[in-house]
Amino acid sequence: MSFLKSERDGAILILTMSQPETRNALTGNTAVDEIIAVCEAVRKDTAVRVVILTGEGPVFSSGGNVKSMQRYFTEQCTPDAIREEYRNGIQRLPKALYHLDVPTIAAVNGPAIGAGLDVACMCDIRIASEKATFAESFVKVGIIPGDGGAWLLPRTVGMSKASEMAFTGEALSAQEALACGLVSRVVPHDELLPQARALAAKIAANPSAALRMTKRLLREGQSGTLESLLEISASFQAIAHMTPDHREAVTAFIEKRPPRFA
Numbered sequence: 001m002s003f004l005k006s007e008r009d010g011a012i013l014i015l016t017m018s019q020p021e022t023r024n025a026l027t028g029n030t031a032v033d034e035i036i037a038v039c040e041a042v043r044k045d046t047a048v049r050v051v052i053l054t055g056e057g058p059v060f061s062s063g064g065n066v067k068s069m070q071r072y073f074t075e076q077c078t079p080d081a082i083r084e085e086y087r088n089g090i091q092r093l094p095k096a097l098y099h100l101d102v103p104t105i106a107a108v109n110g111p112a113i114g115a116g117l118d119v120a121c122m123c124d125i126r127i128a129s130e131k132a133t134f135a136e137s138f139v140k141v142g143i144i145p146g147d148g149g150a151w152l153l154p155r156t157v158g159m160s161k162a163s164e165m166a167f168t169g170e171a172l173s174a175q176e177a178l179a180c181g182l183v184s185r186v187v188p189h190d191e192l193l194p195q196a197r198a199l200a201a202k203i204a205a206n207p208s209a210a211l212r213m214t215k216r217l218l219r220e221g222q223s224g225t226l227e228s229l230l231e232i233s234a235s236f237q238a239i240a241h242m243t244p245d246h247r248e249a250v251t252a253f254i255e256k257r258p259p260r261f262a
Contacts, residue, residue, distance in 0.1 A: 003031040011049035011204040020057025025065040026115050039096040049204040052196050054107040063114025094148040097122040101212045107196035108132040118149040121156045128174040128183040129192040135171035207245035207261050
């Protein structure tokens with residue numbers, strides 16, 4: 001059974017996690033492989049300018065499938081085997097989704113729990129339904145954030161708030177998430193996808209190459225020095241100035257008309 005539903009709306013790709021019977025769990029199924037495959041396809045398809053990720057049903061994603069964790073209690077599961085399972089499984093997800101070339105919007109329709117929260121943090125922008133909640137809840141089941149959450153969450157909400165969330169495992173409401181910067185807006189539940197689509201349309205109206213390079217610069221700026229970022233920026237700008245989209249944007253500005261990008 002497929003985990004992702006995919007819908008294309010011009011330059012916008014809408015991905016829906018569609019296993020509500022498991023609360024859109026990310027383990028014990030094909031979720032990781034499907035998301036990675038889509039990321040690879042988007043990388044090659046320059047016509048895609050923005051991706052929306054949301055969940056089907058009342059939950060965005062419950063993260064790891066807790067029931068399936070019972071298999072770790074058997075003697076056959078060694079620490080080495082579990083480590084390799086993480087390396088070859090869910091740890092591939094942040095490498096693909098966080099570094100996806102195009103801007104991403106998480107439209108969080110309900111609880112985003114554990115790895116579900118971390119997947120939302122892998123996206124560039126998070127919009128929350130008023131019904132959404134957020135929990136870095138690994139400690140509640142006696143484990144740690146094995147999917148990169150300890151790297152992602154502090155970069156999203158700061159170290160103090162991330163520590164509070166990770167050490168208590170308690171959930172934030174949508175309004176609490178807004179207050180700490182975890183999401184950029186909270187909207188009525190029925191308006192979640194329309195508002196996500198409207199934001200995506202504003203992003204998709206811009207040139208593809210400029211969007212992809214801008215996202216790469218924002219990512220590099222989180223870990224690099226100012227000097228190294230300036231060097232990369234100079235190189236990217238040299239490329240941008242030579243694109244047909246830049247020529248069209250400047251010409252349209254001078255002619256006082258909307259630009260027509262390829």
